[in-house]
Structure formats: structure tokens, C-alpha cells
Amino acid sequence: MLNNITRRTFIALASSLLAIAATPSWALTQGEARKLVDSLVAKINSVIGSGKSEAAMIKEFQGIFRRYADVPIMAQYALGVDGRSASASQKRAFITAFEIYISRKYGKRFREFVGGKIEVKSSRKINAGYEVKTKASLRGSAPFEVTFLVSSRSGKDLFFNMFIEGVNLLLTERAEIGALLDRNGGNFDKMIADLKKAD
Amino acid sequence: MSLSSPVKLFAINVVLLFSTVIVAGCAKNSGGSSDIIYDPNEDRNRKVHAFNVNLDKKFVRPLATEYSSTLPDVIEDSISNFASNLGQPSILVNSVLQVDLQGASLSATRFVTNTILGVGGLFNTAEKLGLKEHDTDFGETLYKWGAEEGEYVELPLLGPATVRSTTGIIVDLFTNPLSYAMNSPETYYGTLASTSAGLSARGRYTSTIDSILYESADSYAQARLIYLQNRRFLLGDESSALSADDPYSDPYEDPYAQ
Numbered sequence: 001m002l003n004n005i006t007r008r009t010f011i012a013l014a015s016s017l018l019a020i021a022a023t024p025s026w027a028l029t030q031g032e033a034r035k036l037v038d039s040l041v042a043k044i045n046s047v048i049g050s051g052k053s054e055a056a057m058i059k060e061f062q063g064i065f066r067r068y069a070d071v072p073i074m075a076q077y078a079l080g081v082d083g084r085s086a087s088a089s090q091k092r093a094f095i096t097a098f099e100i101y102i103s104r105k106y107g108k109r110f111r112e113f114v115g116g117k118i119e120v121k122s123s124r125k126i127n128a129g130y131e132v133k134t135k136a137s138l139r140g141s142a143p144f145e146v147t148f149l150v151s152s153r154s155g156k157d158l159f160f161n162m163f164i165e166g167v168n169l170l171l172t173e174r175a176e177i178g179a180l181l182d183r184n185g186g187n188f189d190k191m192i193a194d195l196k197k198a199d
Numbered sequence: 200m201s202l203s204s205p206v207k208l209f210a211i212n213v214v215l216l217f218s219t220v221i222v223a224g225c226a227k228n229s230g231g232s233s234d235i236i237y238d239p240n241e242d243r244n245r246k247v248h249a250f251n252v253n254l255d256k257k258f259v260r261p262l263a264t265e266y267s268s269t270l271p272d273v274i275e276d277s278i279s280n281f282a283s284n285l286g287q288p289s290i291l292v293n294s295v296l297q298v299d300l301q302g303a304s305l306s307a308t309r310f311v312t313n314t315i316l317g318v319g320g321l322f323n324t325a326e327k328l329g330l331k332e333h334d335t336d337f338g339e340t341l342y343k344w345g346a347e348e349g350e351y352v353e354l355p356l357l358g359p360a361t362v363r364s365t366t367g368i369i370v371d372l373f374t375n376p377l378s379y380a381m382n383s384p385e386t387y388y389g390t391l392a393s394t395s396a397g398l399s400a401r402g403r404y405t406s407t408i409d410s411i412l413y414e415s416a417d418s419y420a421q422a423r424l425i426y427l428q429n430r431r432f433l434l435g436d437e438s439s440a441l442s443a444d445d446p447y448s449d450p451y452e453d454p455y456a457q
Contacts, residue, residue: 109406112406167428179415
């Protein structure tokens with residue numbers, strides 16, 4: 001009986017704590033969105049200015065993705081309608097593989113920014129949160145636009161999509177994952193194995 | 200060659216250009232530019248893509264890598280600057296056609312600055328002076344004039360394009376005022392420089408291009424999607440560009456991402 005009450009109290013307490021914890025995070029402000037991207041950009045700049053080897057840089061970018069991006073929602077969007085037939089464990093395996101895959105792929109793109117610099121330019125409100133535009137200036141080429149979409153709907157302020165000169169990461173990866181699945185005859189496990197091998 | 204003859208040739212081409220535009224403007228396509236991808240000739244395009252990938256693998260990529268690693272960066276940049284400077288008069292003409300006077304004056308100033316202070320365009324002095332870069336083409340002029348994007352095409356050698364941008368490329372080829380102002384050997388310098396600049400870009404972005412052509416599951420579909428998104432972004436085509444507000448690009452509203 002006592003045990004029962006304690007459990008009930010615990011659940012009530014826990015859910016109210018959860019509610020308190022969730023409330024402020026829903027109210028992401030423009031300032032907070034910019035702050036997140038500012039800090040993200042500072043991290044990227046320090047990595048591309050570090051002069052480390054490609055492998056070391058990609059490892060650092062992986063850490064950055066883990067810290068600043070809502071990888072689970074990105075992975076599930078990339079999977080799209082095909083995800084409905086996947087089991088829970090297949091989905092988990094996919095999210096893990098996807099995290100490594102995008103860190104490597106986009107880490108390599110950022111690595112081409114070596115000697116360059118990214119700076120935050122502007123931000124505006126969008127449905128899911130905020131859109132923060134940055135400008136990447138590289139040696140010997142015209143500056144280009146990298147845009148981050150930031151949301152707090154995961155419970156934390158994280159970016160969930162990125163546009164490089166108008167190219168939408170999520171949309172592009174949804175097409176790529178779809179093609180990877182087709183290539184494997186719709187077999188999920190084989191697709192995940194392929195994704196782990198992909199660059 | 201008399202002076203009046205290149206001018207006459209240029210005028211003839213401008214007239215021809217207008218008839219091309221009318222044809223382009225009348226070209227009906229069932230898929231408007233609001234469709235993400237309109238590619239009715241996918242089978243044919245995929246064949247061209249296979250040809251292009253093969254060509255890249257055997258010639259362009261090795262040549263570009265060689266070119267980029269052999270030539271010192273300074274010389275490589277100079278050649279690219281030279282090519283880009285020769286393109287300015289064409290940008291100027293297109294800016295005027297788009298009634299973009301700011302763009303027209305930017306490209307005129309850039310051309311004069313780089314030709315005179317930048318030793319015939321070898322140095323990008325305009326950039327050092329903080330002049331903003333302006334780039335456009337006849338494909339953009341057609342967009343501004345309201346021509347439809349048309350179907351997606353993959354061109355041999357040149358890669359991803361749309362019917363509208365292809366028309367633009369052809370028109371630009373024949374209306375660059377410089378090619379009428381120069382005599383025979385000099386015009387080839389321009390072509391040579393543009394080819395070299397192309398190789399230079401292929402070399403510089405090796406890893407990005409390789410990742411699309413050789414590391415993706417379906418390189419044709421990836422190249423198509425990336426090209427269309429980027430082209431619409433550069434044109435500022437909000438109606439067909441997937442904006443951040445589009446629920447389709449909001450994973451928190453996407454039923455399959457929940």
C-alpha cells in the first residue's frame with residue numbers, strides 16, 4: 001500500500017517535474033536560436049582552423065553533430081514513409097548508423113572550409129522554431145550561404161536541418177536513403193549495413 | 200574585318216535571341232516550376248548521365264586533379280580570374296535585359312577595374328577593393344521574364360540543366376559582346392581560359408563532386424535534386440524553392456518522422 005502510494009506520488013512528481021522542465025524549452029527565443037548557432041559556428045571554425053588531420057576533424061564534427069543536432073528526428077525524416085515497416089530495433093540501428101553517416105559526409109564538406117570562416121548573418125521565425133542564416137567565406141571563391149533550422153521541440157535547443165546554398169540536407173538525404181533501400185531490394189538490415197560503409 | 204561587321208553580327212544574334220525567347224516562352228510543360236522535379240525524359244537523361252560519369256572518371260577528374268596539383272594556386276587563380284573577367288560583358292548585357300541597373304553597374308565596374316588595374320583581368324582587383332560580385336546568365340533573364348523552368352535535362356559534358364537554363368547557355372554562347380569585338384586567335388584564349396577555370400573548379404571541389412558522382416546510391420537522382428534546389432535558390436525562385444516554412448520540410452510536422 002505504502003509502496004503503491006509512493007509509486008503514485010513519484011509518478012505525479014515526476015510528471016510535474018517533466019512539465020516544468022519542458023515548459024521553458026518550448027519557448028525558444030530568437031536570441032537563444034542565434035546563441036546556439038553562434039556557439040555551433042564557433043566550434044566549426046575552431047575545428048577548421050585547427051590544422052588537424054582529416055580523420056581527426058571528422059571525429060570532432062561527429063561530436064559537434066551529437067551535441068548540436070536533433071539526429072533522431074533527422075534520421076526518421078530521412079527514412080520517411082519506408083520507416084513504417086521497420087521494427088523498433090531496426091529504427092534504433094538506423095539512427096545510430098545515420099548519425100555516423102551524416103557526421104562523416106557533412107564533416108568532409110566543412111573540412112573544405114579550411115582557411116575560411118563562417119559568420120551568423122540573420123535569423124527569423126519559422127513554423128518549427130527559427131531559421132538562422134550564416135555566411136561562409138572561403139579562400140578564392142565567392143562567399144556562400146549556410147542556413148540552420150533550430151527548434152526546441154525535442155526538449156533541447158538543437159538544429160534539425162541545414163541548407164548549403166539552397167540545398168536541403170533532409171530532402172537530399174531522404175532521396176539518398178530511399179535509393180539505398182531500393183538498391184538493397186527494400187531490405188532494411190542490408191540498407192543499414194550499406195549506410196555504415198558509405199562515406 | 201571592318202568595325203561594323205561584328206556590330207551587325209551582334210545585332211543579328213540579339214534578334215535571333217528574341218525569337219528563341221518567344222519559343223521558350225511558348226514551350227508548354229505540364230509540370231509548372233512548383234513541382235519539385237519534372238523529368239519526363241529520365242531514361243534518356245540517365246544514359247547521358249552514365250556517359251558523363253564515365254567521361255569524368257576517365258578524363259575530366261584525372262585531368263583536373265593533375266591541373267590543380269601541378270599549377271601553383273596563384274597561376275590557377277589568375278586563369279580563373281581571366282575567364283571570369285571575360286564573362287563580365289555578358290553579365291552586363293543580361294543585367295540590362297533584367298532591368299537590374301545595380302547589377303549592370305557592378306559588372307561594368309568590375310570589368311573596367313579588373314581589365315585596367317587587374318592587368319587584363321589576371322587579378323581580381325575589384326574583389327580586393329571590396330566590390331560585390333554579381334553573377335547572372337540568360338537563363339536567369341528568361342526566369343525574370345516569366346519563362347517556365349521546363350523539364351530537367353542532363354547535358355553531355357555540361358551536366359545538370361533545365362530546358363530554360365539550356366536555352367540560356369546557348370544564347371549566352373552567341374551573345375557575349377567580347378566574342379564579336381575580338382579577332383580569331385584571341386577568342387580562343389577565352390574558351391581555353393573557361394575550360395581551365397572549369398577544370399580548376401572540378402579540382403577544388405573534388406570531394407564534393409566525388410561524393411555526388413561516386414559515393415551516392417543513385418548519383419543521377421542526387422545530382423538532379425541538388426542541381427534543381429541550388430539553381431532555384433540562386434534565382435531566388437521562392438515559389439518552387441522549398442522554404443523553411445514549408446511543412447514538407449518540417450520534420451516535426453512530418454507524419455513519417457514521428
